[in-house]
Amino acid sequence: MKSSFLDKLIDRLDLVDPEEVQNLIERLTREKGFMENVFSALREGMFVLEPGGVITYVNPAACHIFGLAQDNVVGSPLEKCVRGLAIEGLAKPDAVVSRDFEIFYPENRYLNFYISPITSIVEEKDTHLGYVLLVRDITETRQETAEAIETEKLNALTFLAAGVAHEIGNPLNSLNIHLQLMERKLRKLPENQRSDLEGCLHTAQGEIQRLDGILKQFLQAIRPVPPERTLTNLHHVLEETIQLLQPELEARSVNIHLDLADNLQPILVDPDQIKQAFFNLIKNAFQALPASGGNISLSTDSHEYEVSMTISDDGPGISAEIMGSLFEPYKTTKRGGTGLGLLIVRRILHSHGGEIEVDSTLGEGTQVKLFFPLGPKPARLLNAPATTSDDLDVIDIDISG
Numbered sequence: 205m206k207s208s209f210l211d212k213l214i215d216r217l218d219l220v221d222p223e224e225v226q227n228l229i230e231r232l233t234r235e236k237g238f239m240e241n242v243f244s245a246l247r248e249g250m251f252v253l254e255p256g257g258v259i260t261y262v263n264p265a266a267c268h269i270f271g272l273a274q275d276n277v278v279g280s281p282l283e284k285c286v287r288g289l290a291i292e293g294l295a296k297p298d299a300v301v302s303r304d305f306e307i308f309y310p311e312n313r314y315l316n317f318y319i320s321p322i323t324s325i326v327e328e329k330d331t332h333l334g335y336v337l338l339v340r341d342i343t344e345t346r347q348e349t350a351e352a353i354e355t356e357k358l359n360a361l362t363f364l365a366a367g368v369a370h371e372i373g374n375p376l377n378s379l380n381i382h383l384q385l386m387e388r389k390l391r392k393l394p395e396n397q398r399s400d401l402e403g404c405l406h407t408a409q410g411e412i413q414r415l416d417g418i419l420k421q422f423l424q425a426i427r428p429v430p431p432e433r434t435l436t437n438l439h440h441v442l443e444e445t446i447q448l449l450q451p452e453l454e455a456r457s458v459n460i461h462l463d464l465a466d467n468l469q470p471i472l473v474d475p476d477q478i479k480q481a482f483f484n485l486i487k488n489a490f491q492a493l494p495a496s497g498g499n500i501s502l503s504t505d506s507h508e509y510e511v512s513m514t515i516s517d518d519g520p521g522i523s524a525e526i527m528g529s530l531f532e533p534y535k536t537t538k539r540g541g542t543g544l545g546l547l548i549v550r551r552i553l554h555s556h557g558g559e560i561e562v563d564s565t566l567g568e569g570t571q572v573k574l575f576f577p578l579g580p581k582p583a584r585l586l587n588a589p590a591t592t593s594d595d596l597d598v599i600d601i602d603i604s605g
């Protein structure tokens with residue numbers, strides 16, 4: 205990069221003592237090395253670009269974010285190295301521009317770009333020398349925002365559902381009382397007039413009870429209840445869930461394969477909530493299987509700090525499109541599905557300090573893994589990064605924050 209001092213120096217180079225020139229070059233080289241070390245230490249990705257977009261410098265963090273090899277990048281246009289990112293239309297020679305981007309290679313991440321023009325005064329005139337482009341990884345911030353929105357949505361839904369349940373619950377109660385009165389009056393009628401009416405009455409009472417049950421279940425499912433933890437054996441909960449679903453599993457010719465860990469330690473969880481989570485997941489698994497039946501595998505495993513449980517099916521798998529909105533409320537591909545099942549499972553897992561992981565291959569099946577912590581995780585000292593200058597180049601820059 206030129207500066208007026210350097211310009212003047214270059215113009216009068218023939219007048220400067222050779223030793224002085226050598227000192228100056230050494231000083232400039234040292235300064236360049238220092239600046240490069242500073243840029244290499246940045247967690248933000250950094251590109252220096254010519255006005256047309258050709259890369260003149262890239263730091264290791266930018267290479268890490270975009271999966272680039274530093275040596276191949278310098279001298280190439282930016283859009284060739286990062287597809288979809290052309291400098292025209294993005295940068296302005298007289299203004300700083302900030303934009304968010306989503307990239308899909310080497311992994312799906314959200315980035316924020318900050319593009320600032322570089323100008324220098326040459327012969328008393330502002331000259332546009334190019335751009336500096338800074339890249340920040342904002343994937344986690346976005347995920348946190350998305351989770352906050354989801355909680356908001358769920359709260360709104362709970363509020364609405366509680367209101368509706370209240371409104372429906374009252375007339376249901378009153379209907380029930382009136383049907384009981386009718387039942388009493390019916391008993392006084394002669395036998396031959398009674399039987400038909402009794403049939404209708406029992407159907408009506410049955411339907412009211414069913415509606416009441418659905419309402420209660422719905423509220424129970426979506427109301428965030430803090431877990432009532434007791435020392436629980438997950439295998440017992442699993443057994444109870446399978447028993448509950450046994451009639452449906454048999455009707456659909458589903459084979460259940462169990463691969464349970466020996467001596468799985470009991471964990472502090474709310475058994476009812478965990479049963480609800482297992483129930484939702486096994487239900488999803490058999491609902492995905494074809495009418496001719498299929499296989500569901502249930503396995504448990506114990507690790508140093510957690511216990512895991514895996515539910516796999518050999519159904520059709522989940523498409524990328526549905527995978528992206530798996531935990532969103534009301535997203536369902538089923539007639540009669542609420543699209544709340546997985547969201548409730550995740551909420552239960554999170555309130556237990558656990559995690560859920562979904563893996564699916566189209567045409568092969570789906571695997572859902574649940575992790576339950578065995579207690580608060582102890583703090584652990586991470587390996588100190590290498591600090592010798594030789595090692596600096598190979599330190600893997602963790603940009604995920």
Ligand SMILES: Nc1ncnc2c1ncn2[C@@H]1O[C@H](COP(=O)(O)OP(=O)(O)OP(=O)(O)O)[C@@H](O)[C@H]1O
Nearest residue numbers: 488489492521536537538541542543544545546570
């Ligand atoms: N094991 C699975 N195999 C294939 N697709 C699945 C599987 N589990 C979930 N899905 C997909 O994810 C969607 C959301 O599942 P979720 O359990 O949240 O709601 P739902 O099953 O549609 O409704 P509900 O749980 O109320 O019956 C489903 O509609 C389905 O498309």
Ligand SMILES: [Mg+2]
Nearest residue numbers: 484488545546
């Ligand atoms: Mg479901």
